[in-house]
Amino acid sequence: MALIEILHFPDPRLRKKAIPVDKVDDQIRQTVNDMFETMYAAPGIGLAATQVNIQQQIIVIDVSEDKSAPVCLINPKIITKDGEEEMQEGCLSVPGIFETVRRAENITVQALDQQGVEYTLDAEGLLAVCIQHEMDHLDGKLFVDYLSPLKMQRIKKKMLKMKKLDASEQHNGSQSANII
Numbered sequence: 162m163a164l165i166e167i168l169h170f171p172d173p174r175l176r177k178k179a180i181p182v183d184k185v186d187d188q189i190r191q192t193v194n195d196m197f198e199t200m201y202a203a204p205g206i207g208l209a210a211t212q213v214n215i216q217q218q219i220i221v222i223d224v225s226e227d228k229s230a231p232v233c234l235i236n237p238k239i240i241t242k243d244g245e246e247e248m249q250e251g252c253l254s255v256p257g258i259f260e261t262v263r264r265a266e267n268i269t270v271q272a273l274d275q276q277g278v279e280y281t282l283d284a285e286g287l288l289a290v291c292i293q294h295e296m297d298h299l300d301g302k303l304f305v306d307y308l309s310p311l312k313m314q315r316i317k318k319k320m321l322k323m324k325k326l327d328a329s330e331q332h333n334g335s336q337s338a339n340i341i
């Protein structure tokens with residue numbers, strides 16, 4: 162098992178489109194395990210392969226409070242969606258930003274599990290929102306894309322500023338970072 166580095170907006174690699182997995186083999190299963198570990202460590206309720214610079218259609222999710230409901234979606238397809246719902250969203254690739262996004266309320270999704278077995282999942286509430294958020298990632302899309310251009314620009318500036326600060330702290334060492 163290993164933690165994988167999560168890319169941050171506006172990294173252009175977050176815009177790459179994932180390709181379908183053609184065979185769920187041991188290497189894919191290893192990637193899924195590493196993604197679960199990375200998601201739980203973050204901590205987050207979902208992670209798409211795109212966020213860890215892997216361009217394959219792999220998603221891991223756990224919306225439970227006690228890590229008791231791991232869900233793996235490989236090559237997911239939304240079969241039906243209905244209703245509308247607004248929810249405050251966040252993203253591990255856009256840390257510290259929380260904004261309201263409107264999505265379908267109920268979805269049915271078909272995917273392969275970690276064993277490569279096809280299954281169908283009916284989802285509502287947070288799980289439905291999370292699946293749609295993760296499927297957007299596989300398509301190179303981020304939740305900030307739904308915001309106004311002004312808001313998006315502000316977030317981009319904030320992220321670039323944070324990255325600069327991070328880099329200078331790395332350069333100066335943690336001692337100087339601590340006394341700020």
Ligand code: GNR
Nearest residue numbers: 205206207208250251252253294
């Ligand atoms: O951890 C996460 N929380 C979250 C909250 C509301 C809507 C979506 C999410 S997904 C996010 C993890 C993440 O960035 N997945 O791509």
Ligand code: NI
Nearest residue numbers: 251252253254
């Ligand atoms: Ni995200």
